[in-house]
Amino acid sequence: MKRSFKIMVSLGAALLLFIVSxxxxxxxxxxxxxxxxxxxxxxHVQFEEKLKDPFVHTPVKRGDCTGCHSPHASSHGKLLSxxxxxxxxxxxxxxxxxxxxxHADVMSGNCTKxxxxxxxxxxxxxxxxxxxxxxGCHKTMGEALAKVKFRHNPVEKGCVNCHxxxxxxxxxxxxxxxxxxLCLKCHRTDxxxxxxxxxxxxxxxxxxxxxxxxxxxxxxALLYTKVHVPVANRLCNQCHEDPGSATPFKTKKKGFELxxxxxxxxxxxxxxxxxxxxxxLGKEGCLTCHAPHGSREGKLMRGSLTSVCYKCHADTxxxxxxxxxxxxxxxEGNCMAxxxxxxxxxxxxxxxxxIELCGSCHNWKAHTSHPIGEKILxxxxxxxxxxxxxxxxxxxxxxxxxLPFTTPTDLCVSCHREFRR
Amino acid sequence: MxxxxxxxxxxxxxxxxAKLVFSKAVYVDDKGKAIKYPEGVACDNKxxxxxxxxxxxxxxxxxxxxxxxxxxxxxxxxxxxxxMKVQVNSKGEIFVLNDKPIQxxxxxPDGEFRGYVAPQNLPDPPAFIPRSFRVGGDDSxxxxxxxxxxxxxxxxxxxxxxxxxxxxxxxxxxxxxIDASGNIFLLDTLNAQLFIAARDAEKFSPFSKxxxxxxxxxxxxxxxxxxxxxVIDRNGCGIGVFGKDGSFLNRQxxxxxxEGLFRYxxxxxxxxKGEAFIADTDNNRVQIFNILR
Numbered sequence: 161m162k163r164s165f166k167i168m169v170s171l172g173a174a175l176l177l178f179i180v181s182x183x184x185x186x187x188x189x190x191x192x193x194x195x196x197x198x199x200x201x202x203x204h205v206q207f208e209e210k211l212k213d214p215f216v217h218t219p220v221k222r223g224d225c226t227g228c229h230s231p232h233a234s235s236h237g238k239l240l241s242x243x244x245x246x247x248x249x250x251x252x253x254x255x256x257x258x259x260x261x262x263h264a265d266v267m268s269g270n271c272t273k274x275x276x277x278x279x280x281x282x283x284x285x286x287x288x289x290x291x292x293x294x295x296g297c298h299k300t301m302g303e304a305l306a307k308v309k310f311r312h313n314p315v316e317k318g319c320v321n322c323h324x325x326x327x328x329x330x331x332x333x334x335x336x337x338x339x340x341x342l343c344l345k346c347h348r349t350d351x352x353x354x355x356x357x358x359x360x361x362x363x364x365x366x367x368x369x370x371x372x373x374x375x376x377x378x379x380x381a382l383l384y385t386k387v388h389v390p391v392a393n394r395l396c397n398q399c400h401e402d403p404g405s406a407t408p409f410k411t412k413k414k415g416f417e418l419x420x421x422x423x424x425x426x427x428x429x430x431x432x433x434x435x436x437x438x439x440x441l442g443k444e445g446c447l448t449c450h451a452p453h454g455s456r457e458g459k460l461m462r463g464s465l466t467s468v469c470y471k472c473h474a475d476t477x478x479x480x481x482x483x484x485x486x487x488x489x490x491x492e493g494n495c496m497a498x499x500x501x502x503x504x505x506x507x508x509x510x511x512x513x514x515i516e517l518c519g520s521c522h523n524w525k526a527h528t529s530h531p532i533g534e535k536i537l538x539x540x541x542x543x544x545x546x547x548x549x550x551x552x553x554x555x556x557x558x559x560x561x562x563l564p565f566t567t568p569t570d571l572c573v574s575c576h577r578e579f580r581r
Numbered sequence: 582m583x584x585x586x587x588x589x590x591x592x593x594x595x596x597x598x599a600k601l602v603f604s605k606a607v608y609v610d611d612k613g614k615a616i617k618y619p620e621g622v623a624c625d626n627k628x629x630x631x632x633x634x635x636x637x638x639x640x641x642x643x644x645x646x647x648x649x650x651x652x653x654x655x656x657x658x659x660x661x662x663x664x665m666k667v668q669v670n671s672k673g674e675i676f677v678l679n680d681k682p683i684q685x686x687x688x689x690p691d692g693e694f695r696g697y698v699a700p701q702n703l704p705d706p707p708a709f710i711p712r713s714f715r716v717g718g719d720d721s722x723x724x725x726x727x728x729x730x731x732x733x734x735x736x737x738x739x740x741x742x743x744x745x746x747x748x749x750x751x752x753x754x755x756x757x758x759i760d761a762s763g764n765i766f767l768l769d770t771l772n773a774q775l776f777i778a779a780r781d782a783e784k785f786s787p788f789s790k791x792x793x794x795x796x797x798x799x800x801x802x803x804x805x806x807x808x809x810x811x812v813i814d815r816n817g818c819g820i821g822v823f824g825k826d827g828s829f830l831n832r833q834x835x836x837x838x839x840e841g842l843f844r845y846x847x848x849x850x851x852x853x854k855g856e857a858f859i860a861d862t863d864n865n866r867v868q869i870f871n872i873l874r
Contacts, residue, residue: 540838543865
């Protein structure tokens, strides 16, 4: 009953769509009866072949070329009557209102990156079948999965088992449901062996992806390739309260104090320095940047350095984006080339004083003959010495060579005023 | 160019305006020794100006009256190490937030060490880590405790009064400020957003919209006698001004070496006369501005 009702509704919607789109497009050009489609094929003969594909876009099948194209002139490529993002969504409303996550190409109207607008040998007019299509863009994921020992079965069968390819109304990462409920659709958690493997912690209420790499891994049970030692040794209660307690997932200590139990040398030396990276002392402590259970990244980082650092320092990323000259370490997300991640004795968590730090990559003597150093005073401010940052901003500027002025001349005359024009 | 564009007023309301006009810069102490990387600045309504001369591990004490700067005596004691933020209370006592170790020191008006701020009977958890702190008009102390995600309120004699938990959804709080009515404001650096807890409120709620378009990485704020909120945009090297209703009024000043420009400013203090003192950290100076109303 329920199924037949769904079919009825779908048919009704399709019919309505057909009527509306037909009325909208065909009448526009006052074509002779029976001319629609056929008249286009007189020139676009290659479409005869396309039409033989098993999956043909409904307007194409109908010969309704003017449903999408304007035959005389257009402001859009391929004589489309509107931009791709508008044309497709006129019939295909695939993004829910206030969606939590949207596929970037869907958002930007790049529907043809996945779909052939006319016809295809694949269902839903997809350009390629199955995961091959997804891995065309998500290459890193595809390559990683090709190499791993163990692959999650649903991933092999198709990304769409867990992800909605267009958008998700209420989940991150285009997921059709959130862990653990997504995982529990396939995995049983009520067996004795499951409980034993998870040290009797009620993980069915936890976040499976905190320990398991859901796509695939070289480690058994799809654990992340880098696993925190207590997790690998099943010593969950080293950090968490006992599984039988009222709050089994609660950690025994807060913030960095929890990590200090094992990493005391690192934490103590961090706290001894002059400048501390503040998030380390916050509620999340070390977990602001590091994953507590496992990660694909070294040092259990929550993601690549780029993603971890720029999560908070988005302004630096924006500065980099605007800068015509890119400072290589920043572009590569190698913030640690210049900054200490935890603490430093120098402002800005710098690894060394400015000239020494820059000099570790740049030979300033070959770069310029301008004197720099402690003995050279900045003419703009007698409290400053001339160093690399007297002329450059290390994260970039909107001008070339990371200069804070429009032209090198403007920079020079900011000190050498006698040469101002 | 972007810096220049950002420095132009974004939204101006005729009823609420505040324009910072450069007056003077402080470069040295009374013996001519240069200030190095000042991160903190405090002022009161009795002409007192205290500077945290961070890389020299000392405080400097000046008097600023009728546009004239006097003094510059050094307060250098072993307990002051990498001072970041300073505050003064109505008695002229000085409070310093050290970066190493992270503790709040209490000094006499003459700079004599009186002890560390160590509130008794703190509710669980007993530990706190101050990212910032403020002394209110009645000499109560407000501590931004990032370790336990709360604001701790202490009486003038240092006893625990109450605490207010941070709101559920925020990026990272770098600073707090108290207005004349006792309302507490928090500055979320990552979202460039202000939160408020009214004098007796038990929780914080958003006061402004996130203003990432106008503020890159705001880290410090203060409130003038009219209730306007001034926010230091450290990485953006400018000042943002919010109205009493939380609307963003304008953005002023920009990056540079000349007087009136900033390189990574850290702290701002405004007195009742409308004189603004700003620690222009990377320029190794404190700049004084008059606020035109």
